[in-house]
Amino acid sequence: MLKMLTDKEMLSGLLFVLIGGAFALGAADYDMGTTRRMGPGYFPIVLGCVLCLMGLALSGKAFLRQRPQPISRIYLRPLLSLSASILAFAALIDNVGLIAACLACVLISGLASAETRWRETILIAIAMTAFSALVFQQFLGLPFRLWVQ
Amino acid sequence: MDLLANLSLGFGEALTLSNIMYCVIGVVLGTFVGVLPGLGSVTAISMLLPFTFGLDPLGALIMLSGIFYGGLYGGSTASILLNLPGTPASAVVALDGYPMAVQGRAGVPLFMTAVASFFGGCFGLMLVLLAAPAIVQIALEFGPAEYFSMMLLGLLAAAAAATDSPLRSYGMVIVGLLLGLVGTDIVSGMMRFTFGIPIMAEGVSFIVVAMALFGLSEIIRNLEFHAKPKIIKPLGGWRDMLPTRDEFHRSIGAALRGTGLGSFLGALPGAGPTIASFMAYTVETRVSKTPERFGRGAMEGVVAPEAANNAAAQTGYIPTLTLGIPGDAVGALILGTLIMHGIAPGPRVISTHPELFWGLIASMWVGNFLLLWVNIPFIGLWVRILSIPYRQLYPAIMVFLCIGVYSVANSPFQLVLLAGLGALGYLFLKLDCPASPLLLGLILGPMMEENLRRALLLGRGNPLVFFETPISACLLIVCALLVTLSVVSSIRRKRKGRLA
Structure with a gap:
């Protein structure tokens, strides 16, 4: 029974119910309107409910099948390190500047793989920072600060 | 003649110095990402999109399209030398291309795929040229009801083609449609699902979603395994690239069949280059008198899919540019680019922006020609790129x-969104929920809602308005058939699986 909860189809269904339900509930405050003059709530509520039903159908199908196909392992290391590297970029780009953001992004993303050779990654960090500063900031003229004044 | 005037207009646009440069950058970059396994055209196009904000719309389209079809040329290189698909559309080329490489004849399939791609691409373009203006004539009569039905068909077809689990892909379409609703409601001006965050009023950018689902979550998945692929280096010079006389004769028929099939499939909504290449391979094994050669280095198995995927890539522009209905994720991105540059997609694009349409078509001819010269002589360079380890x-x-997503709105908030959607995308990957229906839903969502509301307003709230005009009624009937068919076939497949 517990094993059914790790089934791919079951989980997809539950995820759909969650997403559909969230949108339908969120739209409950919006004006539904009529079929002739739809309000802003009409389309999201209908779609959200349809998605919920589809999710229930998927989970129900999985439950009746009773032969779980468990989800394959979720690798947290790349997931977390890459998320952290993006968030580091987000935190640094406006407050400190492009150079710090790029260096942090590459170095933290290096944590994602067991194969990372740090000397190599440091070189990549320096190269990518120089490249971004030259190409994106100088050549393409994107509005970045290189470093806080 | 009209066509000639249009063509000369197109080539006039495509052959300006800056547009040739964009084309060169596009196809070289496309080949580059195509060659690298684990980095596809969709990822590359979405990564490059923010940097094309500053270009004029034609330049942006030329470059992004170049990445797309360039990726198809490059993808076969990885399939042949690594036995790993550089792009999904080239996966099937590995079946016969890799055995040839193992036999020490890697140069032959490399050469023949480039030629077949060129042939398929040029023929596909020819069809776009002839068919697009005719389709536009019909589409100009479309009202909101026809548009809604047409988009519904496009979404359903794309979803049906994406996996063998129809419920999951239809679900993903709806997730995309719902995400597309975030932001300001066009009719009432009301904010929906913005959580009071000002930047959300603009909606969830399709660029961020594309980068999260096709970029970030793919990278996370690629980092799961540490397989060290073995590359076969092609030896020898020009002479070792030429096929035997027998192989050459077989290739002609295969290229023709692949091109025909690919052109047809590409023009349908939902069936892109990947499906075209797989179908072309299947057809070749069926029509061959000696099917036992397949999988051991049959020339037809290399030429037909490669011609098919390039033909499909080009004819895929027909629905995207004439109807504003993208056939696959790349079409959706091209459409998104148009919208971003303030051009409303639909049948009016060709008449209001003729230089854009004809210029793009002409540039793709130029690009296909360039690719022939980028691919074959520089094969050594591409092989060296193949051996760059993923960790670098x-x-x-x-x-x-990061830089791309940040420049969408110069806001760190988009990056937070990227991280969140990337994690969600990884979960979707793990659950076998396909990402491209979501992207299509996201881009078509706002347009669909608008047309639905408009059609119902005109029809006084009666849903039968969608059956009042013959075109809309036919499209909806096709939709219903499609859904029934995909559900029935998935049930049947499951039964078969249980018996086996």
């Missing part, structure tokens, strides 16, 4: 992702 590649991709 992905940190660089991360920088591009």
